[in-house]
Amino acid sequence: MSQTTITVLNADGSLCCSFAGVMWESLAQQANNHWANIPLACCAWACSVCACYVLEGRDNIDHELLGTQLTTLDTDDQICSCIAWIKPWNSWSIVIKKWR
Numbered sequence: 001m002s003q004t005t006i007t008v009l010n011a012d013g014s015l016c017c018s019f020a021g022v023m024w025e026s027l028a029q030q031a032n033n034h035w036a037n038i039p040l041a042c043c044a045w046a047c048s049v050c051a052c053y054v055l056e057g058r059d060n061i062d063h064e065l066l067g068t069q070l071t072t073l074d075t076d077d078q079i080c081s082c083i084a085w086i087k088p089w090n091s092w093s094i095v096i097k098k099w100r
């Protein structure tokens, strides 16, 4: 089992939540299980309402697991958290920041 710690910051940089990550749920699902309130709509990388900035651990996030990108994000340091998953079998630290 992964021992990833996921930290979610609010758009103003304040701490939203921090929790032990799991491999079988998207970052947005996991964060919302901890009251992060990341907006979700398509859950298919098509609308980008779930976009988050990755402040730490980008190499530890698989953001192409579920297919092809259908929308363009504003910057390269963003991911669509609805389809982003943590990579398995290691200990990671991932920090994301909500953009709204």
Ligand code: FES
Pocket: 039, 040, 041, 042, 043, 044, 045, 046, 047, 048, 049, 050, 051, 080, 081, 082, 083
């Ligand atoms: S909810 Fe639409 S891209 Fe994530």
